Amino acid sequence: MDVRPLSLWHDQLPVRPARPALRGRVEADVAVVGAGFTGLWTAYHLQRADPSLRIALVEAGVAGFGASGRNGGWCSALYPVGIARLAAEVGRPAALAQYAAMREAVAGVVSVAATEGIDADVAVGGTVVVARSAAQLARARAEATEAAEFGLDVDLLDADAARARLAATDVVGGTYTPHCAVLQPAKLVRGLADLVTGRGAQLFERSRVTGIEPGRLATADGEVRAGVVVRATEGYTPLLPGLRRAVVPVYSLVVATAPLPPAVWERIGLRERETFSDHRHLIVYGQRTADDRLVFGGRGAPYHLGSSIRPGYDREPAVFAALERTLVELFPVLAGVPITHRWGGPLGITRDWHPSVGLDRATGLAWAGGYVGDGVSTAALAGQTLADLVTGADSPRTTLPWVGHRSPSWEPEPLRWLGANAGLRAMTWADAAERRGDRPSRLAALVDRALGR
Structure with missing residues (x-):
């Protein structure tokens, strides 16, 4: 094979x-x-x-x-359920234990790769998430405030500090956590x-x-x-x-550039091989590889009726094109840079x-x-x-609180298909609206509640 x-x-x-x-x-x-x-x-x-x-x-x-x-090659301490929500469900001590275990898991992966001699191009550079609008900056501040309430390591960055790590366009601030490694x-x-x-x-x-x-x-x-x-x-x-x-199997798609010369990386940043994203609703993610490529991925592919999984779904030309446009929007220096690889695949989301x-x-x-x-x-x-x-x-x-947890089943079709794709479309609209205005999207908040996030 x-x-x-x-x-x-x-x-x-x-x-x-x-x-x-x-x-x-x-x-x-x-x-x-x-x-x-x-x-x-x-x-x-x-x-x-x-x-x-x-x-x-x-x-x-x-x-x-x-x-x-x-x-995308992130080995992060991210947990899908936010710390405040988890604490409300299981209590503060249990939530803190879950998050501490996630941080220990990152260190454990790095340690095993080193002690077992697995050369996986590991670098511990943390994660920078930039804010590129007033609404995104509000989310960055809220995240940093919540993290501080629970003693988590999330720093709020001003515009200069955020750009020093990731020199994307329109950066007005961001957040940084050290608990992430990048790897192959x-x-x-x-x-x-x-x-x-x-x-x-x-x-x-x-x-x-x-x-x-x-x-x-x-x-x-x-x-x-x-x-x-x-x-x-x-x-x-x-x-x-x-x-x-x-x-539900949700497809995430990824593109990779050809190796970039040092002069281009000087204009982008990621000197410590930080993983990166921004505070939009429709998730994007990226990293600098050991051979100096920029790998960039994101959501946006449709959910397929009946939780269908097929090899053809790994490649959605429209989503690849959108990722490539977003990449150049973030980093104009990449205009015309060859994209050498495009790929994707399903990930699992519980109700x-x-x-x-x-x-x-x-x-x-x-x-x-x-x-x-x-x-x-x-x-x-x-x-x-x-x-x-x-x-x-x-x-x-x-x-830990996730042990033995039983999630409810997703709705039967076609409700599952309608809800998943309506949520995708709503988050796209919410990001567009926030680029035009200063306030966080109410539509995105409604979708989050409907999906149980």
């Missing part, structure tokens, strides 16, 4: 033959559906906790085929896959799981029998029987925006996901937590 067309990240790796597919019956202690970050981190931490465990990972494509090999995700995925298989885990590729039940997972050509079965399928979860409404991780001890079925696009570090925390739950470790991770 040639995965090079899937993303810049895969294209930068040497071609490697896929591992054997699952054939016949395999016995294991733990079976994992999916060999992305969640599945691989689960296997990694299980092996550290108990090297004798028999672990089998079953992947429909190859390791890192999904979002783990196609994301496909290198990290491949390194983790090599580690866990080298330590005895079985990894079956090109083997789509068609069913999960207590003690068993099945493919068209085989099955794994195991005491614990872990679902680590994120945006591809709706493809499994009975889970069509568990998450209440909560990610979760858990193990049903009565059935032996475990799960993790719903990362809402912030999965690089969240998946690492999920894998470590799943290992604690499976082995019965006495760990503070197992008492």
Whole structure:
């Protein structure tokens, strides 16, 4: 399976033959559906906790085929549920513990890559989010104020300080947090896959799981029998029987420039390889790669009826064109710079925006996901937590508020399609309105409430 067309990240790796597919019956202690970050981190931490465990990972494509090999390369402490909302739901101490665990997860990924010798182009530069209008600046101030109330590390930047990190157009301020690393995700995925298989885990590729039940997972050509079965399928979860409404697969698309010369980077910034965004409603994100490309992505692709997932959805020419226009709007120096790679893929969003991780001890079925696009570090925390739950470790991770959380199902179709795409269109309108005026959009606030954010 040639995965090079899937993303810049895969294209930068040497071609490697896929591992054997699952054939016949395999016995294991733990079976994992999916060999992305969640599945691989689960296997990694299980092996550290108990090297004798028999672990089998079953992947429909190859390791890192999904979002783990196609994301924007942010390893951040971002959590989809804001700290104030989370505190209102679960209490201040529990919310603070969840956010502290996210910061520790970032440090943990960086540490494992270093100690295990995985060269994933890691740099810890933090995240700068610029404000480019009065409404965006109001959101930046509100975020910094809320963070200060909870003792989180989010600094409010004035225009000069924000431009010193990211010299985008029209910058009037921004925020900065140090809790983010940038990395090459496909290198990290491949390194983790090599580690866990080298330590005895079985990894079956090109083997789509068609069913999960207590003690068993099945493919068209085989099955794994195991005491614990872990679902680590994120945006591809709706493809499994009975889970069509568990998450909506929302597509995020990305472009990458050719390597840029030092003179161009002097005009853009990102000297510490900070990840970056701005305070608009329709999310955009970017990073400076180790080989001096600018990788830039964002939402904007439509949700497809019935939670449909198809390879053709990975590439939406209109969305790529919009991303490229936005990139030049932010950085006029990039006008005419070649775009060498365009790609995309689905991520998973739950109805209440909560990610979760858990193990049903009565059935032996475990799960993790719903990362809402912030999965690089969240998946690492999920894998470590799943290992604690499976082995019965006495760990503070197992008492975090996301453990055992159950999100409600999304609405049936066509309500799901209507709501998701109306929300997308509303956020686009809200950003346009805020560019014309000074006040934050009321429409965006209404959409946020309707979607449960």
